[in-house]
Amino acid sequence: MIRDDIKAATITAMKAKEKERTATLRQISAKIKDRDIEERTSGKEIEDDALVTSVLQKMAKQRRESIEMYVTGGRQELADKETAELAVIEEFLPQMMSEDETKAAIEAIKAETGASSMKDMGQVMGALKAKHGAVLDGKLASGLVKAALS
Template identity: 70%
Template sequence: MLRETIKAETIASMKAGDKERTATLRLIGAKIKDRDIELRTSSKEVDDEAMVTDVLLKMAKQRKESITMYVDGGRDELAAKEQSELTVIEEFLPNQMSEDEMRAAIEAIKAEQGAESIKDMGKVMGELKARHGAELDMSKASSLVKESLT
């Protein structure tokens, strides 16, 4: 479903003559194909929707890190390019959880797992990723879990 949406958007942006959007969508398509090739040798069956979402999440994370580095380095034109790519990528991602929603999910998982100390962080993070992986910024979630368990 998501894969087809990305292909349809690529065609639409080509017809519209939007070169920047088309380039970003083609980049997304290329990353998805790369992951398909990686998974050919894997013995595990992977849900296509989850795989595409994972690719998009990684691409978004890379863009956010690049934007930070470019802004710190005074390269605003490169930061703007990365930001425009990030905007296109985020169109296809599920809505991200707010900080309050993340805290509520963390507290619920802590209660279910009986997690009390920092030693239980791995269990909480694993369950959090399993339940809400596509809707979370895992780096924010990690800091919230750490804060919650100390």
């Protein structure tokens, strides 16, 4: 389980006195714990690795956006810090689908659902997320679905 890998990595980083890595791993654990509490109150059951993966994907997306903003704002030292955090987060994310794999999945879903116009984009994106949510880059998929349906 990904959660166990994160705990083991935290202990290893603490023993090795890697302050930045330990801090990032603790942030990940805190976000996962927050999400656990949210899910407990919502009453929905989500498979543990799926929950952890969704938390990691959200954190990675936030880091990418921050890096972009810091670079355009001329704050390279902050961008470097975010890049280091992103590297730690991505260690625990499953390998994302490539552009070719995403295109193939989109074509398969178009064939299944009979989607042919932009009106069907929501249906195609929903099916994509249901089948490949943990390994799907949403931003890439959205662009490819738009191109495939236009």
